[in-house]
Amino acid sequence: KAGVTQTPRYLIKTRGQQVTLSCSPISGHRSVSWYQQTPGQGLQFLFEYFSETQRNKGNFPGRFSGRQFSNSRSEMNVSTLELGDSALYLCASSLDRVGVETQYFGPGTRLLVL
Amino acid sequence: AQSVAQPEDQVNVAEGNPLTVKCTYSVSGNPYLFWYVQYPNRGLQFLLKYITGDNLVKGSYGFEAEFNKSQTSFHLKKPSALVSDSALYFCAVRPRSGNTPLVFGKGTRLSVIA
Numbered sequence: 116k117a118g119v120t121q122t123p124r125y126l127i128k129t130r131g132q133q134v135t136l137s138c139s140p141i142s143g144h145r146s147v148s149w150y151q152q153t154p155g156q157g158l159q160f161l162f163e164y165f166s167e168t169q170r171n172k173g174n175f176p177g178r179f180s181g182r183q184f185s186n187s188r189s190e191m192n193v194s195t196l197e198l199g200d201s202a203l204y205l206c207a208s209s210l211d212r213v214g215v216e217t218q219y220f221g222p223g224t225r226l227l228v229l
Numbered sequence: 230a231q232s233v234a235q236p237e238d239q240v241n242v243a244e245g246n247p248l249t250v251k252c253t254y255s256v257s258g259n260p261y262l263f264w265y266v267q268y269p270n271r272g273l274q275f276l277l278k279y280i281t282g283d284n285l286v287k288g289s290y291g292f293e294a295e296f297n298k299s300q301t302s303f304h305l306k307k308p309s310a311l312v313s314d315s316a317l318y319f320c321a322v323r324p325r326s327g328n329t330p331l332v333f334g335k336g337t338r339l340s341v342i343a
């Protein structure tokens with residue numbers, strides 16, 4: 116079974132631009148979560164989607180948004196990019212959204228904001 | 230609020246020696262506990278998780294973890310380290326009740342020296 120895929124793998128943007136990242140979960144997985152990873156802050160939870168609805172949201176500004184489609188694929192969008200948005204963005208999927216379910220991570224999208 | 234502490238930023242161990250990566254948590258009740266590993270330029274890979282029952286959990290690549298309720302710890306161990314085990318290790322916790330996201334520790338960089 117194919118793992119979680121994320122596109123693109125690398126992205127360079129300039130301040131003020133916007134970006135859209137894509138995540139395809141493992142087949143059959145209905146929950147998708149997004150995380151931001153930086154050297155200083157570690158892994159921080161952005162949001163979780165289940166059945167096309169946002170179920171949880173982390174402490175990030177409204178510039179960060181996302182959505183999930185009927186096939187469980189998810190996108191996240193960052194508008195008005197700032198230098199501090201440079202990070203590795205990780206997507207994770209799980210079968211369901213109960214706590215015991217293991218989240219499986221994609222390889223990430225590395226975003227560099229210049 | 231729930232939190233996870235990985236008290237060591239870096240752990241160095243000689244190849245063939247046993248290794249321990251420490252993790253303590255602060256969560257009400259008995260949480261689900263996870264260990265993930267991250268290799269350079271890769272996403273997180275699931276190693277093992279504690280749900281209930283036996284306090285010693287066996288996982289992938291020869292790793293195991295010991296759950297200690299009284300010390301609220303979930304240390305990762307391996308009897309004999311390999312150079313290929315060198316990576317960044319993350320402990321994560323999720324409460325059993327509610328639908329809250331995974332909370333990760335800051336990560337511990339393991340370096341296995343030949």
